[in-house]
Amino acid sequence: MNAGTVETNASSLDLSKIKRGPIVAALIIGAFVAILNETLLNIAFPDLMIEFNVTAATIQWLSTAYMLVIGILVPVTALLQQWFTTRQMFLSAMILFLVGTIICGVTPSFEVLLVGRVIQAIGTGLMLPVMMNTILAIYPPESRGGAMGMIGLVIMFGPAIGPTLAGLLIDQLDWRWLFYAVIPLAAFSVIFAFAYLKNVSDLTKPKVDIISILLSTIGFGGIVYSFSKSGEIGWGDPEVYWTLTAGIVGLILFIWRQLVVKEPILDLRAFKYPMFSLVTVLMLVMMMTMFSTMIIMPIFLQSVLLMTAFKAGLTLMPGGIVNGIMAPVAGKLFDKFGPKVLVIPGLVLITIATWLFSGLTADWGSGHVIAVHIVLLVGISLVMMPAQTTALNQLPRQLYPHGTAIMNTLQQVAGAIGTALFISIMSSGTKDYIAGSKDPSNPAEVVQGLVAGMNDAFVIALVISVLALILGVFIKRTEAPKEEVKKAV
Structure with missing residues (x-):
């Protein structure tokens, strides 16, 4: 990456008079909705197995696919945040999450439910890095702890109430309400962010390295997938050890490429x-x-x-x-x-x-x-x-x-x-x-x-x-x- 260019652009965006409160509120609402949803579904697996007549191995894909998509997508967000504004990234993420939630709620089959879950994961994978990057951009170093603490409150409060809320909804209604209950929250997040979220990012638009993206997908995707499946089918299964091998090789090649290209999608100079x-x-x-x-x-x-x-x-x-x-x-x-x-x-x-x-x-x-x-x-x-x-x-x-x-x-x-x-x-x-x-x-x-x-x-x-x-x-x-x-x- 051309560091000189980036630093010049970094100074072009004046954030001194920006109102932080509404921006942080928009981020917190979106994060809470996404993270709450992530902890709601696991408790409904027995009901979903009966509803769609699928095995435990099949139903686990709702969790495995979610983690896999986020693992693949997050490395690419460093590049995306240099091509698209904060508003574009966050609103796109929450709209995708909302669409995925609606699909999950009205799904007629397991396959459609899985598609909705993947769309939700894309939204979550785009949103979480944007949230942290925005906090870094709008707060000076000496006061970031409090802002990051508020984000931490949301990140931990969602998992705290998720299983209890899910158990209550399933006992009193049915599993579809795990998604119906999230829809108005996600819609409110989109509206609130549209009204109050300002752009705080610098667009440098670096070159898109397709090879790096492919290697990242194979590397991180292979590792996340193989470890996720190993608990279900064991390490001796060829599906596990071959995807792990592909993931390790892909990751090594990805790291090598980030060190030799001019504009890496994931700049390892952070280390x-x-x-x-x-x-x-x-x-x-x-x-x-x-x-x-x-x-x-x-x-x-x-x-x-x-x-x-x-x-x-x-x-x-x-x-x-x-x-x-x-x-x-x-x-x-x-x-x-x-x-x-x-x-x-x-x-x-x-x-x-x-x-x-x-x-x-x-x-x-x-x-x-x-x-x-x-x-x-x-x-x-x-x-x-x-x-x-x-x-x-x-x-x-x-x-x-x-x-x-x-x-x-x-x-x-x-x-x-x-x-x-x-x-x-x-x-x-x-x-x-x-x-x-x-x-x-x-x-x-x-x-x-x-x-x-x-x-x-x-x-x-x-x-x-x-x-x-x-x-x-x-x-x-x-x-x-x-x-x-x-x-x-």
């Missing part, structure tokens, strides 16, 4: 900034730890404690609500004290909670689960947004789209890897316990086998969280590049 590199690795580790809980706890509550989906959602909701409340608080504290005083205690809390979960037993009550879950999510709220803000603050303005795209992409990859890893460990631990049991058909032994597998998964999660704690020791406050400081002044 020249040490705190960005450190936090990117920390976020990968953090996402895997988070996924261990997101995957295992609903299974524990429903299969071991025999809760309904609605009650399981209610049990997990307090932690999510506390996390959402803590996110803006952590953001304000970050602006005042920097990252270290938040990230280190946060990682300690995460490690303690993961250690407690590794001792999970069938005798745990809902109160025990709620308490440990709250500790975990308070820790996550102290780490996630402060660490990401620290990393992105170090980048010059022209690398904002690339930095946000890199982080969002790698978090999708970490999510896929984490899901596959912890499902595999849990399944293996369960099988080993049952194989050594004197009465493997006894329902009590089946439950104990499931708990044993969960314990194994949380032990690995504990090791990963300790690694995150070690990385967190090296985090420190970053200074904005000189051109950023001058612009803020």
Whole structure:
């Protein structure tokens, strides 16, 4: 990329008098709608299997395809944000999401439902990097923590109420209301953004490198798909190991090409900034730890404690609500004290909670689960947004789209890897316990086998969280590049 050209253009857009409030409100509404939807559908899988007469392997495509599309699309958003304005990107994303939601709500068949889900994923994949990039553009480095904290509130509040809301809608109405309920919210987001969202991006219109896009699609798509499918069909299946091989080769070639072309679609020079590199690795580790809980706890509550989906959602909701409340608080504290005083205690809390979960037993009550879950999510709220803000603050303005795209992409990859890893460990631990049991058909032994597998998964999660704690020791406050400081002044 021609850095000189970008920097010249970067100064052409005067953001000093722009009204931030309406812009942030528009972003928050859109993010809440998209992220709420992402957590609504999984709980409806049993109903959808009956409705469309499909197997569990088939119904999982509603989740796999969603993650796959986002994993493929997000790397390209760095390029798209240099070709299209903030308004164009965000409105297009929300309109696509709205269209996909309507299709899902009125679908006559599973195939049409899957198409609607893919369209929703395109909208979400376009929107999330735009949201983070806009916050970086309109706030000076010294006050970004609070704004990122508000985004964090929305990102965590959606998953907190999603399962409970989904359980309530399914119990009282039917699964189609999971989409009907989102339609007016998505429509309002489009109208509000149309009225209040201003353009804050600089259009440099770099050359479109089709080869890079193809390699990115093969690389990230292959890795996300193979890990997503491995938990379902196993690592020995040719579909898994060949797509993983293609993904790794594609990713290596993609990285090589980004380093040799003049205008890369994903500028890897962001990794020249040490705190960005450190936090990117920390976020990968953090996402895997988070996924261990997101995957295992609903299974524990429903299969071991025999809760309904609605009650399981209610049990997990307090932690999510506390996390959402803590996110803006952590953001304000970050602006005042920097990252270290938040990230280190946060990682300690995460490690303690993961250690407690590794001792999970069938005798745990809902109160025990709620308490440990709250500790975990308070820790996550102290780490996630402060660490990401620290990393992105170090980048010059022209690398904002690339930095946000890199982080969002790698978090999708970490999510896929984490899901596959912890499902595999849990399944293996369960099988080993049952194989050594004197009465493997006894329902009590089946439950104990499931708990044993969960314990194994949380032990690995504990090791990963300790690694995150070690990385967190090296985090420190970053200074904005000189051109950023001058612009803020």
